[in-house]
Amino acid sequence: MYKQIAFLGPKATFTDIAVSRLFPNDYKVPLSTIPDCLDAVNDGEVEVAVVPIENALEGSVNITIDYLYHEAKLPIRGDITAPIEQHYMIHPDNDTPSFKPEIVYSHSHAIAQCHKFLHKELKGVPYESTTSTAAAAKMVSENPDKKIAAIANEMAADVYGLKIAKRQIHDYSHNHTKFIVVSKQEVTFDDHLTSEQGYKTTLMVTLPVDSSGALHKVLSAFAWRGLNLTKIESRPLKTGLGNYFFIIDIDRKMDDILIPGAMSEMEALGCKVNVLGSYPSFKVGKPQMV
Amino acid sequence: MYKQIAFLGPKATFTDIAVSRLFPNDYKVPLSTIPDCLDAVNDGEVEVAVVPIENALEGSVNITIDYLYHEAKLPIRGDITAPIEQHYMIHPDNDTPSFKPEIVYSHSHAIAQCHKFLHKELKGVPYESTTSTAAAAKMVSENPDKKIAAIANEMAADVYGLKIAKRQIHDYSHNHTKFIVVSKQEVTFDDHLTSEQGYKTTLMVTLPVDSSGALHKVLSAFAWRGLNLTKIESRPLKTGLGNYFFIIDIDRKMDDILIPGAMSEMEALGCKVNVLGSYPSFKVGKPQMV
Numbered sequence: 001m002y003k004q005i006a007f008l009g010p011k012a013t014f015t016d017i018a019v020s021r022l023f024p025n026d027y028k029v030p031l032s033t034i035p036d037c038l039d040a041v042n043d044g045e046v047e048v049a050v051v052p053i054e055n056a057l058e059g060s061v062n063i064t065i066d067y068l069y070h071e072a073k074l075p076i077r078g079d080i081t082a083p084i085e086q087h088y089m090i091h092p093d094n095d096t097p098s099f100k101p102e103i104v105y106s107h108s109h110a111i112a113q114c115h116k117f118l119h120k121e122l123k124g125v126p127y128e129s130t131t132s133t134a135a136a137a138k139m140v141s142e143n144p145d146k147k148i149a150a151i152a153n154e155m156a157a158d159v160y161g162l163k164i165a166k167r168q169i170h171d172y173s174h175n176h177t178k179f180i181v182v183s184k185q186e187v188t189f190d191d192h193l194t195s196e197q198g199y200k201t202t203l204m205v206t207l208p209v210d211s212s213g214a215l216h217k218v219l220s221a222f223a224w225r226g227l228n229l230t231k232i233e234s235r236p237l238k239t240g241l242g243n244y245f246f247i248i249d250i251d252r253k254m255d256d257i258l259i260p261g262a263m264s265e266m267e268a269l270g271c272k273v274n275v276l277g278s279y280p281s282f283k284v285g286k287p288q289m290v
Numbered sequence: 291m292y293k294q295i296a297f298l299g300p301k302a303t304f305t306d307i308a309v310s311r312l313f314p315n316d317y318k319v320p321l322s323t324i325p326d327c328l329d330a331v332n333d334g335e336v337e338v339a340v341v342p343i344e345n346a347l348e349g350s351v352n353i354t355i356d357y358l359y360h361e362a363k364l365p366i367r368g369d370i371t372a373p374i375e376q377h378y379m380i381h382p383d384n385d386t387p388s389f390k391p392e393i394v395y396s397h398s399h400a401i402a403q404c405h406k407f408l409h410k411e412l413k414g415v416p417y418e419s420t421t422s423t424a425a426a427a428k429m430v431s432e433n434p435d436k437k438i439a440a441i442a443n444e445m446a447a448d449v450y451g452l453k454i455a456k457r458q459i460h461d462y463s464h465n466h467t468k469f470i471v472v473s474k475q476e477v478t479f480d481d482h483l484t485s486e487q488g489y490k491t492t493l494m495v496t497l498p499v500d501s502s503g504a505l506h507k508v509l510s511a512f513a514w515r516g517l518n519l520t521k522i523e524s525r526p527l528k529t530g531l532g533n534y535f536f537i538i539d540i541d542r543k544m545d546d547i548l549i550p551g552a553m554s555e556m557e558a559l560g561c562k563v564n565v566l567g568s569y570p571s572f573k574v575g576k577p578q579m580v
Binding site for chain 2: 054055056057058059062081172174176178213215216219220222223228229230231232233234235236238239240241242243244
């Protein structure tokens with residue numbers, strides 16, 4: 001049976017690349033915001049949602065983490081990391097050596113990530129933000145008569161029929177984004193993915209108020225069990241400055257003894273502990289059309 | 291001698307409220323971005339800059355932290371926490387019982403923070419983002435003929451001559467923002483502030499790569515010395531997913547033994563440790579015109 005997969009749209013965003021890799025045979029439903037995607041799962045309109053949770057340059061996608069903590073408590077069923085490669089693209093009608101755009105469109109993060117290219121090769125050309133890199137590509141495709149260009153990914157160039165005039169214009173070569181798969185049901189992944197998978201367990205931990213050294217004790221609960229943390233991030237609780245919850249990733253599957261033992265210990269310290277998921281972790285290897 | 295204080299403008303932003311409280315007698319220089327403010331100090335154009343570093347709802351102001359880590363290494367000389375109170379305001383010419391705006395302007399965070407008010411009392415009225423709450427107030431003041439309204443603070447209503455039609459329309463009453471004072475020189479604060487001050491020391495710690503449990507050991511260095519941390523936040527290093535540095539606040543002044551001892555211990559573990567400052571910490575008590 002084919003599933004419906006909500007994702008942060010429009011078509012040809014970086015999230016779309018992640019979805020196409022994880023669910024090549026299912027129905028993709030592009031929605032316009034992260035809360036829309038998570039609500040669609042919560043309300044039973046789709047089975048699965050895929051949304052970004054962390055970028056190597058920008059950090060956590062706060063809206064995703066906050067929404068999972070405060071609003072839609074949905075389990076994570078998998079994650080996938082994809083390289084973020086930005087290309088400079090124009091309408092094919094404008095593919096002449098003398099073409100110079102009057103405006104460059106892209107998402108504000110992509111513009112920030114391609115600062116050196118813009119400064120060097122398009123000095124003085126103003127840029128404008130769009131809601132996604134794909135929306136920028138769409139605008140260029142719909143306006144062949146305008147002198148405009150876009151910064152977007154390879155899938156967007158393909159979907160919107162644009163010519164890539166310069167490839168890989170991003171400043172940092174280490175840029176990746178991690179996306180999570182959330183669903184109320186178990187999700188099975190295709191065999192072609194499982195060769196490269198790892199496992200992860202994600203906890204959300206709220207420390208007791210005014211307990212000095214509580215985070216140190218929490219980390220001790222993992223350390224003396226030899227549980228390795230691959231991520232720890234703080235987010236404000238929205239109850240006042242200085243009150244946080246923590247997202248903690250452990251690099252292994254939920255077991256019967258070690259992780260439950262660490263959780264009981266944290267609860268005995270007065271922490272609130274939620275398991276957000278224990279799930280396989282994938283990578284989009286080479287940037288590719290999928 | 292009067293100092294020049296750069297701050298995140300325009301006039302009457304929440305940062306302006308913090309500056310007016312800390313430096314009532316100095317020259318205020320509104321600049322349009324956080325990097326502009328920090329660069330102005332770095333380049334010697336002004337003596338002091340005041341910029342936001344953390345909000346109770348939105349979390350850290352990443353651009354401030356990243357810029358202090360990666361670009362301008364300037365010491366923190368003080369911080370001040372101010373309540374964020376949003377009011378709904380209109381041009382006095384439009385102060386009639388039947389007035390209904392066609393657009394509400396404000397900063398995107400303020401719009402998000404007043405979601406319930408907008409949903410209940412201005413249902414269906416579209417809103418548009420401005421670069422600051424003060425910019426929204428300015429726009430309303432300059433367009434008495436247009437049916438528009440703004441969400442901004444009390445200082446903005448006063449500076450731009452607007453009528454507050456409804457006070458305190460924010461959803462969360464615990465909202466505060468913390469601002470930092472950076473300067474190459476020592477900064478002395480007025481006596482009227484010092485009665486309520488605390489002290490803080492801020493460190494930036496980069497963990498050694500691939501060292502499992504390093505954060506636990508770092509926190510141990512503080513815990514067994516009885517050093518109380520009031521904040522620990524992670525930020526990506528921009529070298530790849532999963533590589534972080536940490537901002538750590540200790541609730542006391544730099545001393546000769548305890549904090550230097552913890553720092554040496556962290557360095558022995560392979561951490562890179564920078565002191566961002568040891569400084570007095572202030573509060574804007576009641577929301578007020580200052």
